[in-house]
Amino acid sequence: MRPTYHYRSFLWPALLILIGVIALLANTGQIPAERLYNLVILWPLILVVIGLELIVRRSLHGVAGDVAAALIILLAVAGATAYVAASPTTHFSQTLDSAAELGSISAASLEIDAGAAQITVVGSSDLGTNLYHAHIDYSGPKPDVTLDRSTGALVITQRGNDFFAFGQQRFALNVQLNPAVPWTISQSTGAATSTFNLANVHVSSLSVNTGASRNDITLGPPSGKVPVQINGGSLTVRVHRPSGAQVSVSVSGGAISLAADGHDYHGFGTLHFSSSSFDASQDGYRVEVNGGACNVTVDQSTPSG
Secondary structure: OOOOOOOOOOOOHHHHHHHHHHHHHHOOOOOOOHHHHHHHHOHHHHHHHHHHHHHHHHHHHHHHHHHHHHHHHHHHHHHHHHHHHHOOOOOEEHHHHHOOOOOOOOOOEEEEOOEEEEEEEOOHHHHHHEEEEEEEEEOOOOOOOEEOOOEEEEEEEOOOOOOOHHOOOEEEEEEEOOOOOEEEEEEEEEEEEEEEEOOOOOOEEEEOOOOEEEEEEEEEOOOOEEEEEEEOEEEEEOOOOOOOOOEEEEEEEEEEEEEEEEEEEEEEEEEEOOOOOOOOOOOOOEEEEEOOOOEEEEEEEOOOO
């Protein structure tokens, strides 16, 4: 009786490995997180690999077929990794500037919605009578910037509905916020590198929802218990607060690392840390990070004043 041979494709495990390797490079800062979107450009490679694997499997059987198929997929994974890691610097073909008067607005919110993104949000006392000033470098669809003066809601979006255009869509935002009013800030992005320099801003809440990202967040003195929430896949999060500001940190995910005020924790599932007087204090930051792989640092390094 001839032995029965069961066909097993290596493609899907290899695809998971590829995504994991690229996410790891982004998470450790070896490549910008927004380059993860370059993987989308390579989607036809999946069809090529499937076709080559089918040809090999029909031409060679048993161990020889397994080895040949594994070599094809290994070369594809190595090539894709090299392409994303060594791809040229992002090219932005257009710019957009937007600003609006503060007027009678007493509280404001900022909502950012984009795909692959480089985002910088800073508090600036140099805005004078302006509520905000936004500068955007982009390619692909023109971003939308809207302000609802009745609610103080500032919304900045770049939407792209064409799957085949994702690789050409780029978005780099630098927005200055007037610290004369409190701000609620939310960000929804794909792969992103984000910097929030809010040491002089009254932050009511900060929420980041992303795929893979690096987030550097500088906060000032808290007013009340301020929620700071970051959700995503592969996350690197750095939170800086003034000396003496109370904080509670909860990190959930697969492989997680937490460094908080000189204490280091590593594990799987959930890790918690609270400063000594968080529960008794009326003011503080409640930080929650949820993701697949999380590397979180919380410290007291925000310059005073």
